Amino acid sequence: MKQQARTIIQQIFSDRPLSLLLLGIILGGVAYIVYVAVNLSASDLQLAIRYTSFGDTHFYRDKWWYLLSFIGFGILFLVAHVGLTAKLVAVDLKQLAHAFGWLSILLLVLMFAYTYSVLGIAYLN
DSSP: OHHHHHHHHHHHHHSHHHHHHHHHHHHHHHHHHHHHHHHOOOOSSOEEEEEOSSSSOSEEEEOGGGGGHHHHHHHHHHHHHHHHHHHHHHTTOHHHHHHHHHHHHHHHHHHHHHHHHHHHHHTTO
């Protein structure tokens, strides 16, 4: 098992564009987690966490710790996407690993955009 992990890591580091892509995913994921953690603030007020045009009220409210799930999502994204990319390299699908890495970068950009909007609604900035 250790030998297999070592060979996968060696394959990733031997492919410079893929290793830079994984480094970008890791740095972007950590930046997302830090961004969410810094922008959260604890309060006794209930925050607007969800919007819908159906129903009597358009903004639904909950406690602030609901927004901690965004940090959990960032950690899950980071582990899953780096792991899946490494697994694709392990089964000799390097082109698919490159494509998956670029789509992960795109997903990171979308995560930042949606999180910015949700935090803007939650804290009514």
